[in-house]
Amino acid sequence: MTAQTTTAQTSTPAPPQDDARRAEQAWCGGDPFTAMELADRALAAGTDPDGHAAGVAAAASAADGAMRDGARRWRGVAAGSAGAAGAAGAAAAAAGARAALAEVLTGGMDAAERDLACARELAPDPAPRALAVLLEGVGAVRDAVHGDLDGAARALTGLAAVTVPPDLLAAERWDELASCVAAAGGDDATARAMLDRDSATSTTRRTLLATWSDLRAGHVAAARAGLAGVGDAPVLRRDAVLAAAVSAGLARRSGGAAPLASTWRRSAPVVAGADVEILLLDVWGELSVAAQLVDPADDAALAAAMADAVTRAGSPWWAVAADRWWQVERAAVAGDAEAAGDAARTLHALAPGHARLQPLADAAAVWAAVLRSSVHPPDVARAARGLADCGRGFEATQLCAAAAARTADPAAARALLGAVRKLRRRPATSGSAPADALSPREREVGALVVDGLTHKEIGGRLYISPKTVEQHVARLRQKLAASSRASLVAALRERL
Numbered sequence: 001m002t003a004q005t006t007t008a009q010t011s012t013p014a015p016p017q018d019d020a021r022r023a024e025q026a027w028c029g030g031d032p033f034t035a036m037e038l039a040d041r042a043l044a045a046g047t048d049p050d051g052h053a054a055g056v057a058a059a060a061s062a063a064d065g066a067m068r069d070g071a072r073r074w075r076g077v078a079a080g081s082a083g084a085a086g087a088a089g090a091a092a093a094a095a096g097a098r099a100a101l102a103e104v105l106t107g108g109m110d111a112a113e114r115d116l117a118c119a120r121e122l123a124p125d126p127a128p129r130a131l132a133v134l135l136e137g138v139g140a141v142r143d144a145v146h147g148d149l150d151g152a153a154r155a156l157t158g159l160a161a162v163t164v165p166p167d168l169l170a171a172e173r174w175d176e177l178a179s180c181v182a183a184a185g186g187d188d189a190t191a192r193a194m195l196d197r198d199s200a201t202s203t204t205r206r207t208l209l210a211t212w213s214d215l216r217a218g219h220v221a222a223a224r225a226g227l228a229g230v231g232d233a234p235v236l237r238r239d240a241v242l243a244a245a246v247s248a249g250l251a252r253r254s255g256g257a258a259p260l261a262s263t264w265r266r267s268a269p270v271v272a273g274a275d276v277e278i279l280l281l282d283v284w285g286e287l288s289v290a291a292q293l294v295d296p297a298d299d300a301a302l303a304a305a306m307a308d309a310v311t312r313a314g315s316p317w318w319a320v321a322a323d324r325w326w327q328v329e330r331a332a333v334a335g336d337a338e339a340a341g342d343a344a345r346t347l348h349a350l351a352p353g354h355a356r357l358q359p360l361a362d363a364a365a366v367w368a369a370v371l372r373s374s375v376h377p378p379d380v381a382r383a384a385r386g387l388a389d390c391g392r393g394f395e396a397t398q399l400c401a402a403a404a405a406r407t408a409d410p411a412a413a414r415a416l417l418g419a420v421r422k423l424r425r426r427p428a429t430s431g432s433a434p435a436d437a438l439s440p441r442e443r444e445v446g447a448l449v450v451d452g453l454t455h456k457e458i459g460g461r462l463y464i465s466p467k468t469v470e471q472h473v474a475r476l477r478q479k480l481a482a483s484s485r486a487s488l489v490a491a492l493r494e495r496l
Contacts, residue, residue, distance in 0.1 A: 021052050211226030
């Protein structure tokens, strides 16, 4: 798979005055490379009075990884139509909202707030439904970055189900964003469920997000198959970054230095210059560890870019935690006990207010001790179990293996290597653990089942489809060994 931004000349050049509209049609029709060529031609000729070519150029910049440039371009489109009425006014508002979305995805919260406020001002009253949905979605993503991950995931899930066609010029679709927000909040089961819904309309990005989800959950074979399924077709750089992270993660998990080095050298030009997306810090973290293993200079640049995105976003707790965890992983590779200890202290300071961070904080502290060659096997085993229980089985095995290599006690080393073997045999999870533990979304569904609501009523309450509710209920029955609704309700009453 390669990132590509240019194509050959079209066979029959359109009249210059038609290039702008044809560019937008090509973009929305799924031919981005032809769209970019036509848009550039219209902009060079000055034949874009209605901003169609400028809009395609903005969408292309965002899709090519230059999200902040895309926001700037959308801002220019909005300013060009400011004060217009009717359809032109709605178009200006949509452009402003797209600028806000591109900014918020890279952590540019101040600019996003200004763009969103401007878009709302430009919107006609009443606004077209598509514009109203766009504005609401951007507001939900903003709320997610600020820290309301659960509420934003529910809102975006609801927007994904509305009967309004996706905005093909916006930086992201609502179902894909809902998945990213849920994953950032630690609800991997819901994140994957969002990607599995309506798979018949899957996009390349959606496929890559699902492949990334498989990798993180430990489904390595599925991740390889997903990556192979995308094929070698050229993609714009934003999707190529995702593919590069999956490739790097697969190479790292294979344990081979040569495949990882080869993968990183292919990926480095794709990653260089792309804007870090705040909701995909784990993707960038995986890339940073690969860089640390191959070229620490590249890692330093990636780590700085990740930290900058977190700072731009106002340092929300969940983003700080993600950034610090990847600091631990890079420190483990580099043998830097001081960096691991610094990250552990930050994670421990955050954990009291956010229970899901406790396993990461505990594991970070143990990693720092192991890197100082202070190995206490019970602590290592406990931290590894915590990592495995929150869906980080690979990281758990890495911790045990490193501890075994650094202990001077042969019996302890054997025990830790035995723990590695057990962890590798353990079934891969989707991040909700122990095996019979209920995810936050399953608890929400379960509480409404206990209240006697139907699948349709639960879906309406949680902004998910009845089919998704049915899947959650099926998992609840399996986890709680309930053969009937009555036994499920009884088991839920004991667990909730």
